[in-house]
Amino acid sequence: MKTSFVASFSRTLVTVLLALLVGGLIMQLSGKDAMGAYQVLWNSAVGSPRALANTLLAATPLIFTGLATLIAFKAGIFNVGVEGSLYVGAFAAAWVGFTFVDMPGILLIPLAFFAGGLVGGLWGLIPGYLKARLRVDEIVTTIMLNYVAILFTNYLVTGPFFVPGMANAMSAEVAPQAQLPRLMERSQLNISFLLALVVLALVAFLLRRTALGYEIQTLGTNATFARWMGMPVARTILLVMFLSGLIGGLAGAGQALGVHYRFVGGFSQGLGFDGIVITLLGRNTPGGVLLASLFLGALRSGASTMEMFTQIPRDLIDIVTALLIFFVAVEVTVPKVWKYWRGGSKTQMAASGSER
């Protein structure tokens, strides 16, 4: 199964280039200068230390949500609920940040992250429990719970935690010592980026070197076999959903403590869902998740500058992202369809499993 790293990397590169190419065509067709736009995009993504810092800043939540999705995918669980964990985690972290205002930062920041991760993990346990014990399909439950999380946190900041005088749905600001230290002046890049790298290393270690990782891999590649070997399948599902939610919660905590300094209703705009794109583009590996996050982060941080200097709206980046998803999906699907048509009939597909 192990395709070589070079092969899968170059295939990804082709996918990315195709997406950029078609995106460029769309710009040209709408009368814009595509080359110029990409040049501005490049410069404003990696052209200066500050641009680079902003790219890393944009990549940070994507690394988290990519890993959260990855760990579930590895176990064969399609967790679409990272977005929900991210919201409840962000709120929990912000709540700690604006509640325990007398605590020193060295304690407050870890406590806030802990709360964010814990609440995110517990949120993930709900569909996890339904799947493990009652065999309820996780795709449906996780999608639905996202809305619950988004609307519930929104209710919290417009109801019980409403701050008088605030026009928007947002909580009070967290204590200054809870605001994450920045890594660089004139950029919001903060220590949550470092935390993301640590989590990345931990996830890689977990998947490759631990008994739990082994169970995850077995469950993801052949769940029936896992049961027949007597692996604790239900426990693995629960743990995976907890960890996936926990990492999603950390993503939210990082955004709340490091970017917004408060909980803002509806702030994520799909960071949790981006995790799916990241994992697919990253070929289901931790290293791939990092590269894909950096790439998408660069596109996004470059996009706002591009919008300022050219006539091209940042929506273009959404188009390129959509094209990426499209081409990744095509790459996964086309060989199968191709084989199907060349076979000329359904019977071949049906019989292809039997003896040659």
Next chain:
Amino acid sequence: MPYLEVRAIRKTYPGGVLANDDIHFNVEAGEIHGLVGENGAGKSTLMKILYGMEQPDSGEIWLGGQRAHIAHPQAAIQLGIGMVHQHFQLVPTLTVAENIALGRETRRGLFADRGVMRERVRALSDQFGLHVNPDALASDLSVGLQQRVEILKMLYRNARLLILDEPSAVLTPQEVVSLFEVLRRLVAEGCTAIFITHKLDEIMTLCDRATVLRRGQVVGTVETARVTPAEIARLMVGHELEPPLARKASAAESRDRLIVRDLQTGDARLQNTTVNFSVKSGEILGIAGVEGNGQTGLVEALIGLRPDAKGDILLDGTNLHGLSTRDRRKRGLALIPEDRNREGLSRPMRIWENLASGEYDRSPLNTGGVLRLERMRTAARALMERFDIRAPNEGVAVSTLSGGNAQKVVIARELATPPAVLIASQPTRGLDIGATGFVHEQLLNLREQGCGVLLISADLDELLALSDRIAVLFEGRILRIFPREEATREQIGLAMAGKVESEQAR
């Protein structure tokens, strides 16, 4: 001039497997032509080419003196070629006539004309002596009758050349006999048949001539009247078959290693039936029975995958009731599951990962939840050596292995530490002669070491060769247990069909 002539067919699968290499053979009109060979010899590929499911890279097919281009199964049917698959494809809720006419309905206006269809099925059934009731529901038919419906389906489509892919594999011995009668009648009525099998006695009884394949090549076409089974076997494997297995006397002391008492598997279809038997140390207890008579439920209940199962399972005196699968395995229960690719292996994972799947959770492969990968690989290399698993190295995915080597991975894992009791469910299914011999050897070794072996098999020859006692499972219960000396094919065959003399199960 032969009815069917295959000339220089060659087929390479993606990945470089040369499945058919310059195949020549011909079939005369009105002949039953055997096609034999080990698994992987290229029989199925050749049949798929004849039935239009695969396209050859080169070569020609001539039918009735004309070059035939068979692009898809519909084209094959139009040319009068019909295929009876090993796995039946009947709609259980439709009648026999409806199943047969499906897709070829005679219409009257917008509606299917059931009367016409039924009459045609009845006429065909009478003409060929198939004795099938057109109005019976498919779900009510025995396996043997379902097979006849599949044959009728092809006759209904005017097939003159029938290809039967291992048709006897799912039948009781008695059903095989009547299948042969049906085939002889078909030929007498002007059909021609190609009969795929790897059972030599069937070739000798049924076929006029047989073509032997080995490693994708034709190694010879023989007239069955002029050769002995041993000669065909030699052609198939390229060397003389090994002599029958030597069964040494097992350990003298014989205590019960596994006792199954009033076991209810929780199968909705087989309610109110209980299973009772015991396996002694140094004993192989064979379980015979037509598939679908409770074998699956029995294995799943024993290994702990049926939470609803009731009754006692005593392993060396410990009751396993209520224990998890993992706990049962830890207490010395080992299992070679029926479907190795689904239940016995994770094919995308590497050999060493699969080999470790029984012991990854404890020392020495695991310290505090962290895996000792180097130890896992070393242990895997040792097992590959000990069980003769042929692969480039321990790091290749199991999906790249042949069926025999994949099964050896399962066996190596299950027998790495000698179990108290081994449940072997269809352990040689789909394996070639060499790998089958290896599996048999392993089972006999275990027996000599004093393990208890429960061997569930659809292959009567295998059961007769290995078992100390043979129990027959019918509709969820043990109908009778034959001691080795009293077990004959005929008696077991009758019991498999539910027919047993007044004597009660022991």
